[in-house]
Amino acid sequence: MDPWDSSRHSLLGTFLYSSSSARAFAVEQLLRRIAGSADLADTVPSNGGKYWGSSSPDAPCGHKKKIELYSPMFYVACSAGGISSCGLTHTAVTPLDLVKCNMQIDPSKYKSISSGFVVLLKEHGFRGFFRGWVPTLLGYSAQGAFKFGFYEFFKKFYSDMAGPEYAAKYKTMIYLAGSASAELIADVALCPMEAVKVRVQTQSGFARGLSDGFPKFVKCEGYTGLYKGLVPLWGRQIPYTMMKFTCFETIVGMIYKHAISVPKEQCSKTTQVGVSFAGGYIAGILCAVVSHPADNLVSFLNNAQGGATIGEVCLNFCP
Numbered sequence: 001m002d003p004w005d006s007s008r009h010s011l012l013g014t015f016l017y018s019s020s021s022a023r024a025f026a027v028e029q030l031l032r033r034i035a036g037s038a039d040l041a042d043t044v045p046s047n048g049g050k051y052w053g054s055s056s057p058d059a060p061c062g063h064k065k066k067i068e069l070y071s072p073m074f075y076v077a078c079s080a081g082g083i084s085s086c087g088l089t090h091t092a093v094t095p096l097d098l099v100k101c102n103m104q105i106d107p108s109k110y111k112s113i114s115s116g117f118v119v120l121l122k123e124h125g126f127r128g129f130f131r132g133w134v135p136t137l138l139g140y141s142a143q144g145a146f147k148f149g150f151y152e153f154f155k156k157f158y159s160d161m162a163g164p165e166y167a168a169k170y171k172t173m174i175y176l177a178g179s180a181s182a183e184l185i186a187d188v189a190l191c192p193m194e195a196v197k198v199r200v201q202t203q204s205g206f207a208r209g210l211s212d213g214f215p216k217f218v219k220c221e222g223y224t225g226l227y228k229g230l231v232p233l234w235g236r237q238i239p240y241t242m243m244k245f246t247c248f249e250t251i252v253g254m255i256y257k258h259a260i261s262v263p264k265e266q267c268s269k270t271t272q273v274g275v276s277f278a279g280g281y282i283a284g285i286l287c288a289v290v291s292h293p294a295d296n297l298v299s300f301l302n303n304a305q306g307g308a309t310i311g312e313v314c315l316n317f318c319p
Contacts, residue, residue: 070156079149086144091137095120095129098201104299105202123204132201134210139193143186143237150182151245175246183241187233192226194233198302229301236294240287247283252276 067073090097099116102109110116120128155178159167167174199206200213207213217225255275256264264272 070152075149075152078152079145082144082146082148083141084144086147087137087141090140091133094131094133094136097136098129098131101198101201101299104296105303132197132209135193135197135200135213138210139190139197142193143190146186146189147182147241150185151178151241154178154181172246172250175249176242179241179245180238183238184234186241187230187237190237191230191233194298195226195229195302198229198299202299202303229298232294232297232301236291236298239294240291243287243290244283247286248279251282252279255279 067077095117096113098120099110099113102120103111103113103116110119117129124131155174158174158177162170162174193210196210196213196217199217200209207216221228252275255278256262256267260267260271260275264275267275
């Protein structure tokens, strides 16, 4: 690889992950490189910024080598993180999701969260709270893997297209474009499992779970029926993910800049996790508000039998 390409790629992470002072330093080095007034060996650290962290490939054996930024292992790690953050968390809140879906489909019966839990407990027992957990786990694990992995891929892709200077200047637009592109792909993986999950959770007696629910759904609706909720799912998830990633990146940056006033690299791991948790919590509230209207459409459409269209489902919301 050309040394200039290598340095440009290694500095890309600085624009998107580092503090404002580090980004300013990187811009200065890139401009000097373009002007031909600096030698690459003098301006780039000994490891070339290549490794995620600061370990050099020639470091002693006692030092653990970090994952190379934008390497195949980097994307694998991002996808694994997406599986954990989406698949496991959605599965853990299956009881709450079950009540929510039934409140959307039958609000006269499930009037509130508390009364919804009471109704489910009386009709299905405690085990009924986790009805549909298998399609939830599989669907959101696949979605999380594609969403987090492709978000990092598209974030780098659009940054390379824009160039280092514009990537730093318009980083929010890159966050928005990268998250939208990633979610567009991720929802294709989620949609079949989401369709089965909603039908199992909202139609009593339809099926016990994925093993009998999936073939029964296909028999009734055909394989194309698994994707009839894809458009409203995009309408729910793409704004959700754009808001989530963009707000998260912005909020975390603001916390480090205004609340901590210490570069992220100098903070302890505990502090970094705490900042990430706070940023994710706030971003989660905002993106849930944005995506809620389309979430109702997804539940209604996947619950409707036969060839129901989005327009027909929308009439349910009209007086």
